[in-house]
Amino acid sequence: MARSFVQLSLGERRIIARVREKKINQAEIARALRRDRSTICRELRRNFWRDPEVPIVEGYWHVTAHGIAHHARLTCV
Secondary structure: OOOOOOOOOHHHHHHHHHHHHOOOOHHHHHHHHOOOHHHHHHHHHHHOEOOOOOHHHOEOOHHHHHHHHHHHHHHHO
C-alpha cells in the first residue's frame, strides 16, 4: 500500500515551538498534534537551529524550521 505524507504546517511548527518552551516531551506533543512521535523527533532533530557564533540563541524556532524544511524539499526535487 502506498504511503501518503503530509508535511508539517507552519501552525504545527508554531505549536511545537511553544510547547517545547514549556518542557513538554515529544510524545505529548505528538498526541496533541495527532502525529507520530517519530515525526516530532525528526522535526526537532532536522530543524533545530544552531549558530556556533551565538550559542545563546540556538533552539527550535518555528519560522526558521519552516524555512529549513521548505528549502530541503526544494533541493531534493
